[in-house]
Amino acid sequence: MKLIDFLTSSDLTLREHAREMGVSASYLSEIKDNLKEPGPKVARKIVKHTKGLVSLEELYGGRDEA
16 A cells, blocks of 8 residues: 555644654655655654555555656
């Protein structure tokens, strides 16, 4: 599952997800929009927060190549 799909299907706001993960909302937004790649610690936080629905492979390998 893509991060954007997880976030939009949730009842929580992006800001609430970011707070629970311990990252800034702007950073999470940039990751969601494929503007930035998460560092290893943040990537693990995302996988844990999403209970594995968003995988490391999706975060690092699921980018659309333009």
